[in-house]
Amino acid sequence: MHGTLSILPLSVSGLGFSAGGKRLLHGLDFELAAGNRTLIMGPNGAGKSLTLRLCHGLLQPTEGRIDWRGGLPDADKRHAMVFQRPVLLRRTALDNLTHALALAGLPRGEREGRARQALSRFGLDALADRPARVLSGGEQQRLAIARAWARNPQVLFLDEPTSALDPAATKSIETMVAACHAEGMKIVMTTHDLGQARRLADEVLFLHHGRLLEQTPAEEFFHKPRTPEARAFIRGELLW
């Protein structure tokens, strides 16, 4: 659970990833600070999801380094990730949360209370006893964010969390992300929805063909992108 020491900044240097004989990410260098919302943008196949998965520790880099501040030993327990399609157990919504809290090492006696607090925090109390797998896509994603929140992470990674959702469900997810940010969580999120990035981003990491072309404050990225590729992306032109 939340400690007093911040695991940020996250320093990424020379990050590369190869698979199947192909280099998919090339020498990424960036630092992620506490507090702001970082949106990772770029066309399909740019390497956004890979970058997020590497930072969260789901994949190991084939080159370079990913260092949480000062190499804090239990930093891995302090970041959580939400996927495009939530992975939920064939159990009730409440059980999905208590199970995640068990894995996170919360003492048994505290799990149900914390799980109910998370559901309540996001207005999801009514879902508690429903089987998670039969919830709507929007409800499942809201549950996945509540589950991540319950662990009180310092950093919340979100990989295209709304790309399978309609506008109303998208809005509720964006509201939840805003709430997490307002509580002090660092948000790192991928999207290729420009409207969403304009609504949420404080800074943008722009990837293209596995390379980091920009790390730019959002205001500047949308009004004065530094690279021709980012200019074309913002104009909605096709990039390949």
Ligand SMILES: Nc1ncnc2c1ncn2[C@@H]1O[C@H](COP(=O)(O)OP(=O)(O)OP(=O)(O)O)[C@@H](O)[C@H]1O
């Ligand atoms: N484990 C893997 N093995 C081989 N290739 C992979 C692997 N994971 C990703 N790729 C390839 O790496 C490239 C980048 O993938 P990634 O999912 O990071 O892109 P993305 O920017 O998130 O794209 P999208 O917007 O389509 O989700 C793609 O060409 C993808 O097919």
